[in-house]
Amino acid sequence: MVQAKPHPAAATEQLHSISPSESEQVIQFQHSEQYRTSEWYTGDGQITASGDNRSFTVSATYTLKAEVKLVKGVFERSNPTLAQVYSRRRRCVAIVDQTVAELYGEALHGYFQHYEIPLELLICRAWEIDKTPETVHRLLKFLGKDGCDVSRNEPVLVVGGGVLSDVAGLACALHHRRTPYIMVGTTVVAAIDAGPSPRTCTNGTQFKNSLGVYHPPVLTLVDRTFFRTLATGHVRNGMAEMIKMAITDDAVLFEQLEHHGERLLETHFATLSEDVDLAQIADEVIYRALFSYMKHEGTNMFETYQDRPHAYGHTWSPRFEPAAKLLHGHAVTIGMAFGASLAVEMGWLQPADRDRIVALCQRLGLSVYHPILEDINLMLEGQKNMQRKRGDGGLWAPLPTGIGRCDYAHDVSPTLLQAAIDSHRQFCSTLPNQGQGQEMYLRDLGLE
Ligand SMILES: NC(=O)c1ccc[n+]([C@@H]2O[C@H](COP(=O)([O-])OP(=O)(O)OC[C@H]3O[C@@H](n4cnc5c(N)ncnc54)[C@H](O)[C@@H]3O)[C@@H](O)[C@H]2O)c1
Missing domain, CATH: 3.40.50.1970 (Rossmann fold)
Structure with missing residues (x-):
């Protein structure tokens, strides 16, 4: 007589505990590797039966390998x-x-x-x-x-x-x-x-x-x-997002951009030059920016957590970017420079660090000011939209507390917002071209 092989279990079940009431059952469910079909996605979970044969809850976790x-x-x-x-x-x-x-x-x-x-x-x-x-x-x-x-x-x-x-x-x-x-x-x-x-x-x-x-x-x-x-304008546009990562998360990256940013822009990240040292710097800058981004964003899969440094410059700008027809990178740097002035107003940031942030953006031809910031109703509307988007719990606006670090403003009152707008306007009025950058509008790059 041939003995049938036992059928491989489709999944391992473990009766985890009986808690908190005697009748509640928690089962940890782990799927068997032998049936796995994806190289990248896996999942398992837990099912908790109330014990009255009428309800249960499921919690599932999955991993994405990227x-x-x-x-x-x-x-x-x-x-x-x-x-x-x-x-x-x-x-x-x-x-x-x-x-x-x-x-x-x-x-x-x-x-x-x-x-x-x-x-x-x-x-x-x-x-x-x-x-x-x-x-x-x-x-x-x-x-x-x-x-x-x-x-x-x-x-x-x-x-x-x-x-x-x-x-x-x-x-x-x-x-x-x-x-x-x-x-x-x-x-x-x-x-x-x-x-x-x-x-x-x-x-x-x-x-x-x-x-x-x-x-x-x-x-x-x-x-x-x-x-x-x-187009060089697109390179500049992308560098705005790198500056964002540098200000909020990586002081070394900030210094690299201060020292080499202009050369990286001119040479399109060392692709229009034979300079081997610059090529190495280009790789390092790209790697640091990527690592910083994915450390925070790649591990916060559903944006459930609002401690997101990379939302810096993206609190008010989604409202004023389309209204002023700005190129995204310029809208972000205007938002970041304004955020730095706000942080100074709140006592979170030293004026000297705000000046460094603004100087870096300007050196790369990125904008730090646009008169649309003076439209307080539009700014308040943008703030309200953002609060809803981030989950109604607060504004959670990332603002720098130094170079390479930030904190999150839960609320920004209309009075504080107005004071920051006034001080930012005054500060930028002394800058070349009142803080406006190069090729700052969508139409400049044919993107309208
Ligand atoms: N999902 C996110 O988290 C996230 C983050 C930032 C930006 N975005 C989105 O990204 C978009 C902007 O992306 P973008 O700046 O890459 O713009 P884009 O995709 O519009 O590309 C810009 C232009 O460059 C051209 N192009 C692409 N590669 C080229 C190359 N190597 N040489 C020459 N031309 C080339 C494209 O055809 C296009 O005309 C926006 O819509 C923005 O909302 C999304």
Whole structure:
């Protein structure tokens, strides 16, 4: 007689405890590795039965593994990073920004041909005006049954700037409810901020970025050689987000930007120069900015916790940025400089540190003032919107308390806000060009 093998348990159950009442049962449920199908996503949980056979509660935890890597020449044949991911899947499904496809399409095709990996490509125009649910639908069609029929564990390759990472990340989140993607950010913003970010989104009818889900790429490849072809205004724009990370979290990064920021801007992060030392500094600056960002944002998956240094410069600006048609980076630096004046007004920051913050932004041609700040009703409205967005518990505006550190203002009264606006206006009236930067409007870079 052949004895049947015992069926492997689908999951291990552990009766954890009986508490607090005698009848309550807590069961820890751990799924068996043998049935696991995703390289990146795992989960387990706990189920607590009340014991009356009428109700129970479930709490589940999951892990998302997200790797971020600096690489050089991602489409160079000598670089096996992407081939290692896609050759065993026998194809690569990719969504690529239209401008990037024009500039790097040949290299992209050449790379996959070299490794004999079929490439299924969608070229997507990804301007700010394309950040719509319609674009997300188009991407979903490409990923779905009518298109490439991407399986739920097949990582989609996304190559482009922050607009594409937001909409394509969202499409991946919706396809099969969660499909992994690999992000190659080709702008400074996408490389150090939007690209690895867990926040994917599209614009809603009234608010920017209002529809979305938390879905970080499983792998972010940061290759600064793409910055070579960027407009200098876009490089400057991305540096605003780096300054934000430096002020609130990393004093060393701040000093590096003080010393090397202008050269990094001029040379598009050492891609327009042969200077080997500068190339090393460029990598170091990018790494520090990324690490700081992901330390706080990558581990705070649902933005449940509002101790978020990287929201600095983003409290009032979402209201005044579209109203003044500012480029995002300039709106952020205006918000940061204003926040520094507010912090001085509150006694949190020494005036000398505010001056350093403003001087760094100005040296890189970033704005620190716009007269729209004087519209107190708009500023109060922005504050109210932000309070709702951050969860109604408070404003939680990150404000610097020194270089490389910050704290969070729970409330900012209308009187305090007005006093900070007045003192910031007065301070900026003495600055060259009253604190306005270079190419500060959307139309300057053709993004309107
Ligand atoms: N999800 C987040 O956490 C997060 C964070 C920051 C910003 N964002 C979003 O990112 C967007 C801005 O991103 P962005 O600044 O990358 O802009 P973008 O994606 O619009 O790219 C800017 C322009 O550069 C072009 N481009 C891209 N790579 C290029 C290259 N290597 N060479 C030449 N041209 C290139 C693009 O086609 C585009 O015209 C905004 O919509 C913003 O809301 C999201």
